[in-house]
Amino acid sequence: MVLQNLPKATTDIQDWTWDEFQVHYDELEARTLTADSIQGWLKDWSDLAMTLYETYNRLYAAVTKDTTDERMDVLFKKYVDEFFPAAQAADQALKMKLISSGLEPPGFEIPLRNMRAEADLFREDNLPLLTQEIKLGQEYDKIVGAQTVTWDGKEITVTQLQPVYQDPDRDVRERAWRLASSRQLQDRQAMNDLWGKLLETRQKIAANAGKPSYTEYRWQQLMRFDYTPDDCRQFHDAIEKVVVPAVSRILEERKQVLGIQSLRPWDLEVDISGKPPLRPFTNARELVGKAAQIFHKVDPQLGEYFNSMQREDLLDLENRKGKAPGAYCTDFPQAQRPFILMNAVGLHDDVMTILHETGHAFHVFESVNLPYFHQMLYGAEIAEVASMSMELLSTPYLPETKGGFYSQQDTARARREHLEGILRFWPYMSVVDAFQLWVYENPQAALDPANCDAKWGELWKRFMVGIDTSGLDDWMVTGWHRKLHIFEAPFYYVEYGIAQLGAIQIWRNSLQD
Numbered sequence: 001m002v003l004q005n006l007p008k009a010t011t012d013i014q015d016w017t018w019d020e021f022q023v024h025y026d027e028l029e030a031r032t033l034t035a036d037s038i039q040g041w042l043k044d045w046s047d048l049a050m051t052l053y054e055t056y057n058r059l060y061a062a063v064t065k066d067t068t069d070e071r072m073d074v075l076f077k078k079y080v081d082e083f084f085p086a087a088q089a090a091d092q093a094l095k096m097k098l099i100s101s102g103l104e105p106p107g108f109e110i111p112l113r114n115m116r117a118e119a120d121l122f123r124e125d126n127l128p129l130l131t132q133e134i135k136l137g138q139e140y141d142k143i144v145g146a147q148t149v150t151w152d153g154k155e156i157t158v159t160q161l162q163p164v165y166q167d168p169d170r171d172v173r174e175r176a177w178r179l180a181s182s183r184q185l186q187d188r189q190a191m192n193d194l195w196g197k198l199l200e201t202r203q204k205i206a207a208n209a210g211k212p213s214y215t216e217y218r219w220q221q222l223m224r225f226d227y228t229p230d231d232c233r234q235f236h237d238a239i240e241k242v243v244v245p246a247v248s249r250i251l252e253e254r255k256q257v258l259g260i261q262s263l264r265p266w267d268l269e270v271d272i273s274g275k276p277p278l279r280p281f282t283n284a285r286e287l288v289g290k291a292a293q294i295f296h297k298v299d300p301q302l303g304e305y306f307n308s309m310q311r312e313d314l315l316d317l318e319n320r321k322g323k324a325p326g327a328y329c330t331d332f333p334q335a336q337r338p339f340i341l342m343n344a345v346g347l348h349d350d351v352m353t354i355l356h357e358t359g360h361a362f363h364v365f366e367s368v369n370l371p372y373f374h375q376m377l378y379g380a381e382i383a384e385v386a387s388m389s390m391e392l393l394s395t396p397y398l399p400e401t402k403g404g405f406y407s408q409q410d411t412a413r414a415r416r417e418h419l420e421g422i423l424r425f426w427p428y429m430s431v432v433d434a435f436q437l438w439v440y441e442n443p444q445a446a447l448d449p450a451n452c453d454a455k456w457g458e459l460w461k462r463f464m465v466g467i468d469t470s471g472l473d474d475w476m477v478t479g480w481h482r483k484l485h486i487f488e489a490p491f492y493y494v495e496y497g498i499a500q501l502g503a504i505q506i507w508r509n510s511l512q513d
């Protein structure tokens, strides 16, 4: 073992320079690879990569737990600026060494396949273009971030206006909605200009890598070896056939209950039970206690995993000043533990978030025993199956009588909302995915934003039935401007649709067995 003197605690990194890691990478690169030595070599590389990965994750956890911790902030930036690029280059060298050795260690087929795909796409010429693509993505963030409106005398972002769409007063909702959409449409030209630049950059990237289309380039980059664009089209067709009619029935009922002539875009988020929002808990201790009871009901082993996270301070759940927004689950593979951060304030969303993130955490517990770090990296298609199926497997235990948070009636309301949300996501996902398949198959046509508008409008009409958009054409056809993934993470969206289907299948199996 050459790696005995690697840093043990995250804060050790402050005394380390990259050179002290590079020594180990150099040693690994100098070793002769044979069928006999390969497993020891992989183990050492795995430990080294894992140390760096875990250090990053621990620093990330520290700076998100407390964004005002200046010491951690310095360490985090040191990692991102110095260690991250150096580690990427050093790992790349070892990947190339492994590939060119021609050895196929058992259990390493999938990591090797991924490394070969990555190496095949790599072109020095593309590095500046990939940087440019990221910068153009930041332009998108800037445009959206600057979209503010005046509401109740205060300047707020269009995103902050979203809770108003749940207001029981229809006029208030419509006023907010129209305010947001007219502000967004002011940036129509800016979005179209940005789009042209992005599309041209992506075309060049694909051409440099010797790929006939950006679709092929991106497919390989996203490591999609198990499904094709045609499979995605079939998925859209199935959604159109099965899900769209179900959503149409749900929206028809919504219209009836709300007692309105037609369902407008501002009528989709308001709760139709006419009851105030659910208030499931008052503090994080209560949230953890009830969540633990639910997980024990789902499976005693899962309940035990959750208790260990509680004991070892791996749950940071309560919203507080100085904490980063949002929610995530990350992993510390050397410690063989997950870590969850979220910002609970007592809403039903918080309950769903902890069920979701803990699904990811259970996945970590079950995968950290694999021999090599490189085997623990998996795609979103399966990662989200763990989290989304945990939502579905735990919601039957939401009633207080089963250890959860709600009355029978409120549980029914929460579960219905959850299942409707799943159904309503699939058609929208199909619009986003089918749109992008069209774009990168017809890049010349897609350079003209008018063609993009027409295509989006056509797909919207095909999948998003039951919503009356009359008089709102400009808003409807520019929907692609409002989907971040189309600008910043091309094609990365169908993953959620696939994972949701996997989760539904696990849930179905659980109902039968």
Ligand SMILES: [Zn+2]
Binding pocket: 356, 360, 384, 387
């Ligand atoms: Zn997730």
